[in-house]
Amino acid sequence: MPYQRLARRLADDPAPAVTTLPDGSVDRYCRLSTGALDPVDRRTTFAREAAADGRKGFDLEPRFVEPGGQAVNAAQQAHALGAGATCYGHLDDPEPDRDAFAGLPFETVSMGRAARVNVLDFADSDLLLVEASPDLSAWSLADLREAAPLSAVFDADAVVCANWVSTPGMADAFHELGDASIPRVPFVFDPGDVLGSDLDDHRELREAVRALGNRVDAVLSVNPTELRALAAAVPDPPAPPVDDADRLLAVRDAFDAAAVVKHGKQEALAATDGGVARVENPTVDSRRQVGGGDRFDGGLAVGLGAGWDWPVALACGNACASHYVATSETASAGGLRKWLLDRDLA
Template identity: 40%
Template sequence: MGAECPDSPRRIVSLPDGSVDHCYRVTGPGGARLESRAALGRHLLEDGETFPLEHLEVRPGGQAVNASRQIHALGDDAALVGHLDHSVLADLPFETHSMGPPATIHVLAFDGEECLFPERTDRFAQWGVDDLLAAIDWADLVDADALCCGNWVSFHGLSEVFDRLAARSVDCPLVLDPGAIGLAEYAAITDLFDALAAADDSLEVALSVSQSEYEAAAEVVGVSGDDPTATLSALRSALEISAVVFHGTDEAIAATRTGPTRVETPDVDDPQLTVGAGDRFSGGLACALARDWPWEDALALGNACASHFVATGETGDRSALASFVREQG
């Protein structure tokens, strides 16, 4: 990476997924709108058989897509290499490279929360380095100021990409949100962890995880404890990577080689959307790491991006995030 002015845009490459999300509102007995997943569960247990769906919208989705939208909103140069061959994904306002058709996901929307039902497909299980390099030149990939990857659980070929990055001694931060890692087989997870450890010899690898993802990773490597900060630190040490970053409702924690950093998450009294907030966190984190920000500042930016999205359902730009943070005190 060349020398940058402090406020100059960074080029951040995200990969490899993409989806078309079909969103519905669920109606219960008597035509009343069901307000939560718990309410739907209760009606199912009470032998409910018919639940009409009100179609709300069709929207672009995918972890890499969401992260790129946040990166672009922050004013950086987002470059998305994903599965984008669909009209819903055709007008994204930044650099894109498509590797084929996206996934289809059906989303049940409740008040402040969503439930996702991806269509089953084996297409992405076969994805790998050759598919990536058919869409973007290796030089354009590794010349990035940061890499932001998501949805490893659907694209196990990312492990192969990380192996290639390790062999080529690429020098930039790598943020990985693996997705629902607990759904993967043990051998695939250990292969991923081996690839991340090898890549960290040249890259600064930050594994960005939610509560369930952190617990699944900790179980695989055999670490546990009542203190989440100590457990995250033990997980990072076991994985032999630069950082494990936990993004939660109450706080974000980064366990690094120099020690842990904790930053409180802004309160959101009336959540609008939660699915996709972690992707905005990862996008903000990648922007911060591309500038070599201190971890406290990097976590604060990721938190602001995620919390603003939860509060508004919108991807916040710099001005919106600044106003949101001021309002939060």
């Protein structure tokens, strides 16, 4: 089984070098409340109450603050598994008297101001209220070059790049990277929420990833809803009846990617040049809604950077994500092995 092999690989103390980029956020976890409905702990309740006549406002109670952003979260997971992680992100705290990123235990290089995010971590589904980073919105590859030479950024066994939707300059950056002299490494790319994109936006995304693939092994990582949106927008979408394996193959062909990966609660799938690999996900009760997909990306990057085969790399991503949503903690290699053993998976 992939999880048994994963446990053996984790015992060998994998230590690939992993680079992540380019976002970052200060995540303020809040409790929402109002009147007799104190607290509002479900998204459906919030939606109903927000639409109710006479409801003018809600109380927002900050509970705690964490460093966040997809690049930061993926780097936290890679570091916890033993990788040498470096995050080139937007890590300047907007609050001058606070530095939410000061305690990160891996190397960080900031390219500007972080976003501010109020996280409403409802029991049924999370909701993020985002104050975007103007520096991230204006980011270009020149900012990364100013932070470090591309030869240093890509001197890694794997790269994680995320948050296309908040980074308009990423399209041009991918085209520039496609012409750059950089090592060919696995490049795990999680675009984020592409559901609102029109067909021109989808075409721009496809062309950018195809250009990027000239220099790196592009691995597109999406959740089930994002996969459906991408598959529906390709020039030659799969004909019904269709399942997620069909969608993955269609997206891989349209993007000319080394692989396309779907991560979700039930399973992870990867369409590669060897076909479609499938690994079921451990069933857990969720305590944390936000950040599981980022831990999947971090675990997947460690597996690919360490040279593991696809089933084991997918199992690593699954286990990291499931452990995080079940415990609210980023798993170490030893902690993840014990967690798998406790569930008779290793």
